[in-house]
Amino acid sequence: MTDRPGPLTGLRVLDLTRVLAGPTCTQMLGDMGADVIKIERPGAGDDTRGFAPPFWPGTEESAYFIGVNRNKRSVTLDIAKPEGQAVIHRLLEHCDILVENFKVGALAKYGLSWEQLKAKYPRLIYCSITGFGQTGPYAPRPGYDALIQAMGGVMSLTGEPNGSPQKVGVPVADLFAGLYGCIGILAAVNHRHATGEGQQVDIGMLDTHVAWLANQGMNFLATGENPPRLGNQHPNISPYQEFPTKDGYIILAVGNDPTFERFCKAFGQEHLLQDERFSTNPKRVANRDLVTETLTPVMKGKTTAEWVEALEAQKIGCGPINTLKDVFADPHVQAREMVATMRHGSGAEVQVIANPVKLSATPPTLRSAPPVLGEHNEEVLSGLLGMDAAEVAVLRDKGVV
Template sequence: MSENGEKGVQPGALAGIRIIDLSRILAGPTCTQILGDLGADVIKIEKPGAGDDTRRWGPPFVTAEDGTPTTESAYYLAANRNKRSVCLDIADEEGRRQLLELVADSDVLVENFKHGTTARYGLAYEDLARVNPRLVYCSITGFGQTGPYAARPGYDLLAQAMGGIMSLTGEVDGLPMKVGVGIADVTTGLYATIGILAALRHCAETGRGQHIDVALMDTQVSWLINEATNYFVSGRRPVRRGNDHPNIVPYGVYPTSDGYIAVAVGNDSQFVRFAQVVGAEDLAADPQFATNAGRVENREAFEERLRPYMTAATTSEWLGELEAVGIPCGPVNDVEEVFSDPHVLHRGMKIEMPYEHSGAGYVTLLGSPLKLSDSPVTYRLPPPVLGEHSEDVLGASAAMSTLPGKERAS
């Protein structure tokens, strides 16, 4: 019987892989949580008495069953399940010795210190590769290991600003706008995960580890996607369009009589059906709007004529009628509505995990979007309290010197 209780289901795909997680905030922890969900043993190395910065990024904080707030923030919970927390001070000689012992028996190390920091402590890739030639070493920074900006500190906001997405996000005449969550961090974590999996495959074939260099700035630039190639091909600088698509019309959010609806009409045959449902046959018959290229070229005139049709019915009325003829559409949900949606709940995107160590009983977390038939993700460990597993991992005597509030022996 597997850890999630289903007969015949194999352990996680990465069971047996040990990962040393020297990262904090969001990009690195996102990467290591994904790997942990897939079965890897993730050892989260944290500074004694402080730990991951996000532990204090609140409110809100988790509330214990007796109503008192704990020291664990909701932000920290988002990216730290399936990990064991070990307190080690890498600025201390003994802490570095203990870390090297862990590295010798590990497969992957993930770190997100500023460029050059690990080298100062003798923990750069070249140093650790001598200890473990099979080690996959992933460095996550703001601007990478090379280039004129390499020494700069990196934050999600800076990546979004400098990487172009803020110039494309927001109302046409509004301020440049970042995405509402730390999306540069999250996508960097995803790319780091892909790189690590590829490097593990390479190591299995060759016996050699390697250094992975992943940067927030590079990742942000990479997901300019079609807006970048639109610019390369046309030479025209892309601009903010609100919710409009640069290459498809109608594709956006439209006011209804009681709210909003998102509509994505991907081809001209869909557009004919869409126009019939909303009563806008005149638009489908107009030569300037009959093709998607025409609608894109005449976007403002088309949108101005379409809006009165869309406000003639409620959101739910349009959803029923458009879905019936195969037009992609959906409501514009807030976060509360998302986690009341029966499909979201069916897909396991909201989970509960025991959280007794904080006095909270249970904690609600986001589920993984990965659905593997033979080696599914498992939710084995809730986000750990600081230093919770130091003794288990390091041994009782070694752990005592690194736990929060403990004095080192002289």
């Protein structure tokens, strides 16, 4: 761990988020140097503390919680009580950014909505991450990752052609919402540098999900036709898919016609270059079943390792289909330092997936492990807000902290 300053050092974030989308956003801000104060329910904390098994060995924390809550200070506070709301206001006097993922309108009953705060804190950047955003007919609805994957269309694109729709194996709807939230906050910070004005950043999970439909979304807009499920095949490139090998599977990614020509000449398939159905990428896409049927027996002729070596020698995109054990053992992943070890408040060492952003001058820092519930109550309430022991004791006796 290091105390080296990051690009966001000097910014303080009041984190009213829980579960995944919001904590992903605030962890990214924390990794970049911001001081993140995570507000949690007394006695319970973030729901994900109990999203287990697995718990991290030697701790009482779920692996889920540990994955998205480093570089944060945990303060327990009941914001449903007037005394808790008063503490929030005292914290806001020291904070630049507030991030929340409550249902639309839920914070208004505590006097903590954007509309209620913006006049008193004109420099505040207030990021709301919800299922459907602050406006529109679905705004009051709760948002869940699988629900958003379904409504956002990605499930209709994922799975085998004759199989059922499938969600992605990790909660991408939550993760993208958190990352887009971070992008919006950074844009608002830059605007505030120029004008002194804060603003609300309104992130809807469905919006961000539609945004990353990318080429498939554009394919629909161009044709008006729903793209079919293609399993592991690419909608616009062929061959670009998994193939069985002698001992497993491999991904073959032939991105253009010169690469296909190189593949054919290197592996005894020159005759395909004379076949009109294989002559260009659009024609291979139109005849994708034939391409698959033709190349499958070829690919079964070598092991995965043999194909990776042979294809890389020809500068043809390829790769094994790794398990997570394979991923974390991969020498490139290790060389890029994508796993880090931190000392948890319990005394145990925990491993975390590192931040992937590589900055030459101000790289992300791992300053503090995911916190024990309420670990920083004294540090924040007394150290930052200047409360004396008697004042903190009163709040504790009332169940506020």
